[in-house]
Amino acid sequence: MERREEKPTVLIVEDDRALRSGLRWTLADHFHILEAETRQEALSSLQSERVDVIICDLHLPPATDSITEGLQIVEAAKQHRPSIPTVVITGSSDKRTALEAVRYGAYGFFEKPFDEDEVLHIVRQAARVRQLEAENLKLRSTLSGRRGFGRLIGSSPALEGVIRQARAVATTDATVLICGESGTGKELLACAIHEESARAGGPFVAVNCAALPETLIESELFGHERGAFTGATHAKKGRFELADGGTLFLDEVGELTPAVQVKLLRVLQERSFERLGGTRTINVDIRLIAASNRDLEQEVEKGNFRQDLFYRLNVVPLTLPPLRERREDIPVLASFFANKAAHKHGLQPPELSPELMAALQAYDWPGNVREMENLMERLVVLTRGARLGVEFLPEKMRSGDHKPAPPEEESESTLEQAVQALKRRMILKALEIEKGNRGAAAKRLGISRSYLHRLINELNIAESN
Numbered sequence: 001m002e003r004r005e006e007k008p009t010v011l012i013v014e015d016d017r018a019l020r021s022g023l024r025w026t027l028a029d030h031f032h033i034l035e036a037e038t039r040q041e042a043l044s045s046l047q048s049e050r051v052d053v054i055i056c057d058l059h060l061p062p063a064t065d066s067i068t069e070g071l072q073i074v075e076a077a078k079q080h081r082p083s084i085p086t087v088v089i090t091g092s093s094d095k096r097t098a099l100e101a102v103r104y105g106a107y108g109f110f111e112k113p114f115d116e117d118e119v120l121h122i123v124r125q126a127a128r129v130r131q132l133e134a135e136n137l138k139l140r141s142t143l144s145g146r147r148g149f150g151r152l153i154g155s156s157p158a159l160e161g162v163i164r165q166a167r168a169v170a171t172t173d174a175t176v177l178i179c180g181e182s183g184t185g186k187e188l189l190a191c192a193i194h195e196e197s198a199r200a201g202g203p204f205v206a207v208n209c210a211a212l213p214e215t216l217i218e219s220e221l222f223g224h225e226r227g228a229f230t231g232a233t234h235a236k237k238g239r240f241e242l243a244d245g246g247t248l249f250l251d252e253v254g255e256l257t258p259a260v261q262v263k264l265l266r267v268l269q270e271r272s273f274e275r276l277g278g279t280r281t282i283n284v285d286i287r288l289i290a291a292s293n294r295d296l297e298q299e300v301e302k303g304n305f306r307q308d309l310f311y312r313l314n315v316v317p318l319t320l321p322p323l324r325e326r327r328e329d330i331p332v333l334a335s336f337f338a339n340k341a342a343h344k345h346g347l348q349p350p351e352l353s354p355e356l357m358a359a360l361q362a363y364d365w366p367g368n369v370r371e372m373e374n375l376m377e378r379l380v381v382l383t384r385g386a387r388l389g390v391e392f393l394p395e396k397m398r399s400g401d402h403k404p405a406p407p408e409e410e411s412e413s414t415l416e417q418a419v420q421a422l423k424r425r426m427i428l429k430a431l432e433i434e435k436g437n438r439g440a441a442a443k444r445l446g447i448s449r450s451y452l453h454r455l456i457n458e459l460n461i462a463e464s465n
């Protein structure tokens with residue numbers, strides 16, 4: 001398998017072709033170069049490729065007269081771990097915009113027409129910062145001893161039972177299927193299995209099958225050749241190729257369309273595939289871990305999921321229980337996430353009051369550990385104090401009687417809260433009508449499947465099967 005040489009990768013996001021090629025020419029000796037013309041193309045590269053530095057024009061189509069497209073790229077780059085430094089390109093009379101971008105989190109800027117030495121210098125510095133941050137992160141996770149199964153906080157018999165089984169399977173190459181409600185830690189467990197396996201030195205590539213638009217899934221998974229479809233301006237590796245030598249984690253595998261299920265089955269049988277629009281057979285050496293928050297056996301019975309594929313995936317089944325079925329883990333998780341949030345926001349680790357602990361213990365956690373993580377961060381940020389109490393808890397948790405919840409619009413006081421409550425209700429209704437099928441629910445709501453997926457995560461919506 002061909003491997004990219006170890007130069008840092010710079011993604012140039014610029015719709016002006018001449019400027020782009022000038023930058024490529026300036027940087028190509030020292031960096032591996034990727035190019036994009038729009039925000040969408042840039043975000044897709046960020047998902048599928050390792051990018052170390054982004055150079056980005058703030059004025060990108062379709063909104064070339066504003067800087068919103070560029071700022072959204074700066075924002076997306078900040079979300080990566082470690083974050084990806086962005087260097088923005090500005091016009092000569094545009095210094096205020098550049099400073100605004102820096103305030104927004106951009107690493108630096110340069111003006112057009114650009115000076116080659118200056119660009120090379122700033123991009124080198126940005127790449128160095130990224131490298132240092134990556135080393136720092138690695139060091140921190142080694143020092144805190146949280147690698148592999150050590151990342152999973154909790155000591156309930158239920159969690160320990162799953163970890164025991166996972167430990168046994170980690171040393172093998174067997175395909176694993178992890179089931180559990182949304183937010184129970186399926187991806188974290190998959191990553192831990194990878195880190196404890198002989199493949200730990202290879203990549204761990206996670207794909208959320210529900211978050212990818214239906215039209216893109218095949219090319220995201222298997223890659224495509226140049227010209228394979230309109231807009232395929234260059235060849236691209238799929239996630240299977242990117243995971244070569246490591247582990248591929250297919251999250252929400254129950255969301256795959258029948259056509260992709262067939263193709264996946266073939267790949268699992270033969271360990272080889274062709275890119276979209278290609279004829280060359282590509283062989284990969286991967287370990288597959290799949291996950292689903294739906295009961296796949298039921299999906300097979302309903303005819304939504306191929307039985308042969310289910311058997312291929314379900315070699316070693318692991319089930320992560322919901323948080324309400326392992327309440328012993330709640331206190332330690334709450335303290336862990338409170339400390340983590342405090343560290344992130346530069347605050348002292350807070351103490352958790354007994355009233356808060358009692359409320360956390362009594363709650364049912366429909367969004368599981370993810371909901372807990374988000375809540376603790378919110379409490380830490382709002383309280384900014386040495387002791388976390390119940391004053392900033394959502395009403396439904398403070399009363400201790402959260403079942404059944406009151407109609408949310410009535411209990412929400414701001415417009416934003418009411419809108420969120422309405423979104424949540426409509427999404428739950430659509431999912432119920434479509435029996436949990438996210439594609440159909442998205443269609444019913446008139447939004448894309450990936451947007452629906454984002455909303456489900458943002459609003460901590462727990463789906464029932």
Ligand SMILES: Nc1ncnc2c1ncn2[C@@H]1O[C@H](COP(=O)(O)OP(=O)(O)OP(=O)(O)O)[C@@H](O)[C@H]1O
Nearest residue numbers: 151152153154182183184185186187188293369370
């Ligand atoms: N036992 C745990 N200890 C520490 N952190 C945890 C634990 N379980 C889950 N988390 C954290 O909770 C969040 C949600 O976990 P994760 O993304 O692995 O859930 P998931 O089951 O894959 O969710 P989804 O089905 O929605 O993709 C992550 O930030 C993860 O690190």
